[in-house]
Amino acid sequence: MSEQIIQALINGLVSGSIYALMAVGFTLVFGIMHVINLAHGELYMLGGFSTFFMVSIYQINFFVALIATLIIIGVFGFFIEKIIFKPLRNASLLNTLLASIGLSLFISNLVLKLAGSDMRNIEFPFSGQSISILGTSVSVHRIVVLLLTAFLVCLLGWVIKYTKVGKALRATAQDTDAAALMGVNINLIYGIIFAISAGLAAVAGGLIGSLYVVDPSMGMMPGMKAFIIVILGGMGSVVGALLGALIFGYAETFTTLFLESSYQELVGFIILILVLLFKPSGLFGGVNTK
Amino acid sequence: MLNIQDLCVNYEKNQVIKGISMEVKEGEIVTLIGANGAGKTTLLRTISGIKSSSSGSIEFMGNPIHKMPSHKIVDLGIGHIPEGRRVFPEMTVKENLEMGAYRRKDSKEMKKELDHIFELFPRLKERISQRAGTLSGGEQQMLAIGRAIMLRPKVYLFDEPSLGIAPLVIAEIAQMIKRLNEEEGATILLVEQNANLALKLSHRAYILETGKISLEGPSEELANDDRVQKIYLGYE
Amino acid sequence: MTKNLNAKKLSLIALCAIILLVIPILLGDYHVHVINQIGIFIILVTSLNLILGYTGQLSFAHIGLFAIGAYTSSILMMTYNVPFLLSLLLSMVASAFFGLLVGLIALRFTTHFFAIVTLAFGEIIRLIIYNMPDLTGGPNGIYNIPFPPNVFGLDFSQRSHFYYIILIGAVATVLFVKYMIGTRTGKAMIAVRENETFAQFIGINTWKVKMISFTLSAALAGFAGSIYAHYNSYISPYSFTMMESVTLLLMVIIGGVGTIFGPILGAAFLITLPELLRDVNEWRLVIFGALLVLTIMFMPKGLLGLFKSIQEKVKSSKKPVSNIDSGLGEEERKSVGS
Structure with a gap:
């Protein structure tokens, strides 16, 4: 029994890490650009496919493929911001929301049409190996996922705190106009934020694709969950997104453990309703619930 | 240095600035006075580029x-100190202050420049590691000015520096503005609601009313003008 | 002059009425089927238009309320032998009731949060339907839903006859919404959409207005659901997914939000399009997605809005509005004119 619990603890952490990659990007985009991108899940899905193609068809090393995916989908995200979200900057919140929904629909179904609905798995170099932790065997695969996401999150934190771009990001987040007056190229920064968000989501997709499967519709639920997690953590708060992701990951994992797995989908929505009923600004949010 | 011709600026369907022409010559302190809503802030925001104009032109040292x-x-060298200070609170x-040097590549000079700012504003040195959001209004204003000085601009745009500041501190800020102009040769466009202060500090003045310039001239003259005295200086 | 216009209007309406009544006789079964589907969705899209187009609140819950209407009506008739009209009525009540509950929670929030709460509820409804096979048939759905009983010699198992039920339903719905918009509450809804803060400022109880709008639109969605169930004779949770929710949304937007004819245009457009493009049906959702993005970017007021803006451009261009103030420049202002 306790072996199950330890597995669940690890699985919850793994889930939480993947969600963290998605939620952090989502909250950055919302916090700084005030855009809610409901196509975020599709960037995750594209990341999965990109990694899959590189590994399976071009025989590229998994980790190299992940890095390449981060860059490629990141750049793609940059252009999506330029082409779709920039022109809508003055549009109402509602319209931007709707446009991102349309984008989500478009991308997911385009991939469905082009790649077919088959589920595919991405080969992982150390699959099948496991090590022993606290008397339970844990797959190396999961450990690597954890380490990778931890690394990425720390890297992001370092960039934000210590680099010039990071400073510009922080300035833009705190006061966009003032940042512009200091010479920050706001358009460029917005593109960069979106690219970071896309890149992180893409890596999440690649990692999940190796743990489970890649398929065109895989983005919808995680995209939704990223939104819920960000609400849970507080819109615009990176720390909130990280914490919220962990809570969410564990909530799902333990629901599957103690109840049926078909209730897993419900958990997310119930969490959402609870948060909105009791603390709409989330764990760390101080922003308006608008 | 700064030359504005027939500028029109809209917010959606509202025309806020309806054809303004004015200029700021090198080394001058020019002030723009007007009531709330007259369009002063909009004008400055349009000059510094965070708001777009719908017609007309702005030339800075010959560059459109x-x-x-x-x-x-x-x-190009425009340093805008926005209304409400707008320091980075976190x-x-x-x-x-370092954000003021964001555009510049040479950070070797940074320490020297920071020291210079602290010379000008000793209070800021005391609070060097404090989060800007916790400073008082006057201190934030000084920080905003210091940050702008770091830009090493050729023209300063001051947007209502006296707003919400205690009178003693206003005097300090006024001194600073004068000092920037006289000692460092800075050209200044000062937007103010406090017409008294503005007319005293500046060489020339424009009066903005509902998006149009209704009066202009040397500040001393305007200060002695009947109408100006009644409407803006509060005389009876 | 007015007499002539009224006569013109009346004769136009009469013409439309005649055409509408005669359609099933003129067209073949397949075409009638398409029109029937459009008709059902006109009701549903109009309901969404009431809360979204007129009151300005983006709801994703309506697909769930549509499902509640469909399932309630089917279960009542099949398991409890409730007669058709009563089932129809009760399913509207059920949808309105759940609409009220959802509204109570969701309407505490605006725009994004409201949207996602309604989305959550839409999904929760679907998941509950999916997970209660004893009541709802679960993923298998409900088969053999009975047709409404024969009346006036009309056999409603025939599509061309069922058409008249849908026609009456759609006309009634559209007229009801038209009437609703003209009432004080209806105008308040529009005020809320335009600027909620201002609406509150002038004394409108915006929460109450939104609740009324939401609940009424829920009832209408339930109405559409009931008709849908009895027409198609089969329902399953797969007809009520988020994808359908988005398609519904698209119908409202493409047609033109906040108009009477918008939903009609939108439903017609988005249902015939896939039928016309039968071969490229797999691209349907891809096209829808692209359409939505492009509509928002270039035609935010939908097809109707496009017509209207072309109309406006053809007319004289308007002068920008200027502020009123007093001061030194009064003489100047006077000479410049208005």
């Missing part, structure tokens, strides 16, 4: 800047 993005306008005093 009315279609330029704001970061390039900063490069950053320290030091980080705020």
Whole structure:
């Protein structure tokens, strides 16, 4: 029994890490650009496919493929911001929301049409190996996922705190106009934020694709969950997104453990309703619930 | 230095600035006075590029800047100190000042320049590691000015520096503005609601009413003008 | 002059009425089927238009309320032998009731949060339907839903006859919404959409207005659901997914939000399009997605809005509005004119 619990603890952490990659990007985009991108899940899905193609068809090393995916989908995200979200900057919140929904629909179904609905798995170099932790065997695969996401999150934190771009990001987040007056190229920064968000989501997709499967519709639920997690953590708060992701990951994992797995989908929505009923600004949010 | 011709600026369907022409010559302190809603802040925001104009032109040292993005306008040498100070609240005093040097590549001079700012504003040195959001209004204003000085601009745009500041501190700020102009030869466009202060500080003045210039001239003259005295200086 | 216009209007309406009544006789079964589907969705899209187009609140819950209407009506008739009209009525009540509950929670929030709460509820409804096979048939759905009983010699198992039920339903719905918009509450809804803060400022109880709008639109969605169930004779949770929710949304937007004819245009457009493009049906959702993005970017007021803006451009261009103030420049202002 306790072996199950330890597995669940690890699985919850793994889930939480993947969600963290998605939620952090989502909250950055919302916090700084005030855009809610409901196509975020599709960037995750594209990341999965990109990694899959590189590994399976071009025989590229998994980790190299992940890095390449981060860059490629990141750049793609940059252009999506330029082409779709920039022109809508003055549009109402509602319209931007709707446009991102349309984008989500478009991308997911385009991939469905082009790649077919088959589920595919991405080969992982150390699959099948496991090590022993606290008397339970844990797959190396999961450990690597954890380490990778931890690394990425720390890297992001370092960039934000210590680099010039990071400073510009922080300035833009705190006061966009003032940042512009200091010479920050706001358009460029917005593109960069979106690219970071896309890149992180893409890596999440690649990692999940190796743990489970890649398929065109895989983005919808995680995209939704990223939104819920960000609400849970507080819109615009990176720390909130990280914490919220962990809570969410564990909530799902333990629901599957103690109840049926078909209730897993419900958990997310119930969490959402609870948060909105009791603390709409989330764990760390101080922003308006608008 | 700064030349504005027939500028029109809209917010959606509302025309806020309806054809303004004015200029600021090198080394001058020019002030723009007007009531709330007259369009003063909009004008400054349009000059520095964070708001776009719908027609007319703005030239800065011969360069047309009315279609330029704001970061390039900063490069050209315009330093806008916005209304309400707008310091970066989560950053320290030091980080705020360093943001002023964001565009520049040479950070070797940074220490020297920071020291210079602290010379001008000793209070800021005391609070060097404090988060800017916790400073008082007057201190934030000084920080905002210091940050702008770090830009090493050729023209300063001051947007209502006296707003919400205690009178003693206002005097300090006024002194600073004068000092910038006289000692460092800075050209200044000062937008103010406090007409008294503005007319005393400046060489020339424009009066803005509902988007149009209704009066202009040397500040001393305007200060002695009957109508100005009644409406803006509060005389009876 | 007015007499002539009224006569014109009346004869136009009469013409439309005649055409509408005669359609099933003129057209073949397949075409009638398409029109029937459009008709059902006109009701549903109009309901969404009431809360979204007129009151300005983006709801994703309506697909769930549509499902509640469909399932309630089917279960009542099949398991409890409730007669058709009563089932129809009760399913509207059920949808309105759940609409009220959802509204109570969701309407505490605006725009994004409201949207996602309604989305959550839409999904929760679907998941509950999916997970209660004893009541709802679960993923298998409900088969053999009975047709409404024969009346006036009309056999409603025939599509061309069922058409008249849908026609009456759609006309009634559209007229009801038209009437609703003209009432004080209806105008308040529009005020809320335009600027909620201002609406509150002038004394409108915006929460109450939104609740009324939401609940009424829920009832209408339930109405559409009931008709849908009895027409198609089969329902399953797969007809009520988020994808359908988005398609519904698209119908409202493409047609033109906040108009009477918008939903009609939108439903017609988005249902015939896939039928016309039968071969490229797999691209349907890809096209829808692209359409939505492009509509928002270039035609935010939908097809109707496009017509209207072309109309406006053809007319004289308007002068910008200027502020009123007093001061030194009064003489100047006077001479410049208005």
